[in-house]
Amino acid sequence: MRRCRRGTGRRHGRHREAAPIGRLGAADEIADAALWLCGPGAGFVIGTALPVDGGFTVH
Secondary structure, three states: OOOOOOOOHHHHHHHHHHOOOOOOOOHHHHHHHHHHHHOHHHOOOOOOOOOOOOOHHHO
């Protein structure tokens, strides 16, 4: 698996600054959302998108 040097470089800095929550997301945060969608807690969720983007879609 390729590892990303978290928070380094100009590109990461621009994304981090543009994020409404002020940081980049972590892989486990994305995984948590995917696991929730696959679990019983999302049993009534049908036909929708779940943005896990730190608020970029409302920015």
